[in-house]
Amino acid sequence: MSQMNALLLYCRAGFEKECAAEIMANAAELGVHGYVKAAEGSAWVLFQAQSSDEIELLTTHLPFYKQIFARQWIRVAPLLENLPEGDRLSAVRELVAELAPRYSDVWVETPDTDAAKTRLGFCRRFTKPLTAALEKKRQLVPGSPAPRLHVCFVADDAAFVGVMEAENSSPWFMGIPRVRVGKDAPSRSAGKLAEALMVMVPEDRANELKPGMRAVDLGAAPGGWSWVLAQRGIRVTAVDNGPMAATAMATEMIEHVRSDGFSYRPHHPVNWLVCDMVESPSRIAQLVAEWIARGHARHAIFNLKLPMKKRLDEVRRCEAIIEARLEREDIAYTIEIKQLYHDREEVTVCLMRDKQNR
Incomplete structure (x- = not known):
């Protein structure tokens, strides 16, 4: 060698x-x-x-x-x-x-x-x-x-x-993972979350993604990410002022709440927060970190839309924002950041509270 x-x-x-x-x-x-x-x-x-x-x-x-x-x-x-x-x-x-x-x-x-x-x-x-x-x-x-x-x-x-x-x-x-998303998927973006769940959720944490759990999808319309979760038997609150696709709502696992993704907070804690909003990456990082820090959600999968220049620097800046916020609450967590095959000018982040934080 x-x-x-x-x-x-x-x-x-x-x-x-x-x-x-x-x-x-x-x-x-x-x-x-x-x-x-x-x-x-x-x-x-x-x-x-x-x-x-x-x-x-x-x-x-x-x-x-x-x-x-x-x-x-x-x-x-x-x-x-x-x-x-x-x-x-x-x-x-x-x-x-x-x-x-x-x-x-x-x-x-x-x-x-x-x-x-x-x-x-x-x-x-x-x-x-x-x-x-x-x-x-x-x-x-x-x-x-x-x-x-x-x-x-x-x-x-x-x-x-x-x-x-x-x-x-x-x-x-x-x-390149071979991810198959059904023809009823409301949008192509469904492939991003399907791949993230396949690639980024460790096998030893699979029990933290199972039917009967609850999730919030911020900026959900037309419902691609909500639909992926619903296919797994997870009940989703889809937050968006825009309309949801009929195929998403047909699952009967999704509740559509017309609200702004940055102002909405759940009445009760949920297992997962997902977010694919088109917004500055640092603002998304701050939003998700706040949800996890305040206990609104236990885990999160979200995308960061990258700028044309200094993309790696921007990812590291967002990672630092999350780290600083969670350290203030003494929350132990694992984070994985990956540019997935279905991603374009973006990266996907999987943020999970450690098992001892129950």
Whole structure:
């Protein structure tokens, strides 16, 4: 594994600068220094360190779920370039044989860009002979603790080859969860909350999201987020002066309250607060922190709409607002911030009070 002295990160196209700044800052906190390569619109970032030991240190001590803008990360060897069109497999197979003695799985991927979508068919075809080659040499052991093999074609004739352990990385191909939202969903934004519930609520906290619970959806219209919660058997108070979609109200799990999302407060505490209002991120952070601090809601999932510049700085500012407010009440909590696949110019935040705060 001595060749893998770089970290490849997938991100949303257009957010390479934020992904690069974030990994640089997180690496520096661990005493790992390097440089990044990031081309705007490429949907990937390369963090180059001096040694493979430094990259291993990063991926061992830095939790992947703490990365806001990275969809996936992989320890990789130097880029394989100028692969011959008639035989790309040989060079890849040769490198794969050197990186690890065993692999648990094989993912042949490409960055998530419009231009790269046409490459996905090739990636599927390439997977078959590569898998067969590994099986022949008994290097592929599904279900084992061995690392996962990644081959990422960043161009038709260029690929990064590397490995990543499943326990500290995204469990989804290309770092993209497969979320299915029913055709009755009132809006496309339903996919954002469905993905957040799937990705951001830990398995050991699943009992805190179950039928019979109550939630408030601020700025709910036309009801996409309320509808997602209703599908899970959660009763929702949908707060918005605008109209709710008929498909949302047809669930009979949603009460529509015509009110302003910033002034509304519930008569009784609820389990969840959700919010996807188009408003300045700091104002949303203050609002949600106040709800949690005053006990109006126990947990929250909300989106922060990011500015065009200094996006990472703005996220950190909002995080500091939440931290300062909850610390005043001595509330222990966990927070995860992620730019999800269904997000655009925004990030999703999952804020949960710790179990001892009952």
